[in-house]
Amino acid sequence: MERPLNPTAASLLGFLHHGPMTGWDLVAAAQTVIGNYWTLTQSQVYRELAAMADGGLVVAGERGRRDRKPYSLTDQGRDAFSEWVRREPGPETIRFPLLLTIVFGRHLEPERLAEIVAGHRATHRERLARYEEMRSTALGGTDEPDVYGMATLDFGLHYERAVLDWFEQLPAVIRGSVQEDSV
Amino acid sequence: MERPLNPTAASLLGFLHHGPMTGWDLVAAAQTVIGNYWTLTQSQVYRELAAMADGGLVVAGERGRRDRKPYSLTDQGRDAFSEWVRREPGPETIRFPLLLTIVFGRHLEPERLAEIVAGHRATHRERLARYEEMRSTALGGTDEPDVYGMATLDFGLHYERAVLDWFEQLPAVIRGSVQEDSV
DNA sequence: TGGTACATGTAACATGTTACATGATTAG
DNA sequence: CTAATCATGTAACATGTTACATGTACCA
Numbered sequence: 001m002e003r004p005l006n007p008t009a010a011s012l013l014g015f016l017h018h019g020p021m022t023g024w025d026l027v028a029a030a031q032t033v034i035g036n037y038w039t040l041t042q043s044q045v046y047r048e049l050a051a052m053a054d055g056g057l058v059v060a061g062e063r064g065r066r067d068r069k070p071y072s073l074t075d076q077g078r079d080a081f082s083e084w085v086r087r088e089p090g091p092e093t094i095r096f097p098l099l100l101t102i103v104f105g106r107h108l109e110p111e112r113l114a115e116i117v118a119g120h121r122a123t124h125r126e127r128l129a130r131y132e133e134m135r136s137t138a139l140g141g142t143d144e145p146d147v148y149g150m151a152t153l154d155f156g157l158h159y160e161r162a163v164l165d166w167f168e169q170l171p172a173v174i175r176g177s178v179q180e181d182s183v
Numbered sequence: 184m185e186r187p188l189n190p191t192a193a194s195l196l197g198f199l200h201h202g203p204m205t206g207w208d209l210v211a212a213a214q215t216v217i218g219n220y221w222t223l224t225q226s227q228v229y230r231e232l233a234a235m236a237d238g239g240l241v242v243a244g245e246r247g248r249r250d251r252k253p254y255s256l257t258d259q260g261r262d263a264f265s266e267w268v269r270r271e272p273g274p275e276t277i278r279f280p281l282l283l284t285i286v287f288g289r290h291l292e293p294e295r296l297a298e299i300v301a302g303h304r305a306t307h308r309e310r311l312a313r314y315e316e317m318r319s320t321a322l323g324g325t326d327e328p329d330v331y332g333m334a335t336l337d338f339g340l341h342y343e344r345a346v347l348d349w350f351e352q353l354p355a356v357i358r359g360s361v362q363e364d365s366v
Numbered sequence: 367t368g369g370t371a372c373a374t375g376t377a378a379c380a381t382g383t384t385a386c387a388t389g390a391t392t393a394g
Numbered sequence: 395c396t397a398a399t400c401a402t403g404t405a406a407c408a409t410g411t412t413a414c415a416t417g418t419a420c421c422a
Contacts, residue, residue, distance in 0.1 A: 037278065107268050158349040
């Protein structure tokens, strides 16, 4: 009678399919693999791990070198993951503070708003560049690229391009009148 | 020595610039105005309102008709909002469970995955249609449309189009081989 | 007069964030 | 030997979610 897994916990189980991993490893794996569209912190990972060990979904092995504490999947954990991955995934949630600032844009000076917008625009430009690099690296490697990972990376690419398009078509009151198109 | 406002509380203050409103009104306003990229629940609103009243950022007025309890901005609340709206807005967070399902796509049957993907794709198609309608309604009205609200709606349009483009270019293993392009 | 929409609120819990404490091992 | 990195964990708190309890007023 377990409550359904939360996505964060489920992801950890997903990673554990590759073999035993420690909390530290899982944080690193999560940040590189799903970090672009799912965030999780160290303390969250240790908490979920402890809870799942408690529920019998994972078991801790012997402490290793630097006090490393590797967790492995149990059959129960495997089943729970299996059920989770087949369920209907919930709707996405987007929380974009910049949009709040914009919606209340009449309450600050146009110059300040434009400044804020420009900063975020730069950030997204960098992110797009990073994703593009990740993509070409993945394609250029020796082993054949993972279709699934590639699909989620492509999501990031589509998203960042859309955001940049949006920035570019913002009216002058918001974006500022000075063009800053030099990269 | 107030801790900085959280975006949810700040938004409530933002809405209160239009005049006194009750928790109920604020929930409705938030859902229509910022609901597409910021979620908040009823109980959250009542909690924040109570906390802000406590901190002197808002004051409750006389109970009205159906036990309505209107809150209004205080000078302190106005100042706090003013400071908040000029600050650097934090980075957006996207939490997209479907992408987790996809990244772990090797662990479920392609048919099931395709089914899930198709469902979400349909949802996004509907959302895009809704946004497009909202946009033309806004433009068609008598009073001149709000630039700021329009900018955030445009974000939604860009986002939904990007998501749909992404769905369409997903490889067959993920999207399913049967084309479902009829709307 | 009875159902629906309006309206406020609490309780319990889940999840996410930040800061800190502690110790092990490695590299320079 | 010492700084950096690896590694685990706790504490405290903020935020978000779900479910429920209570009562008011309108309208068919």
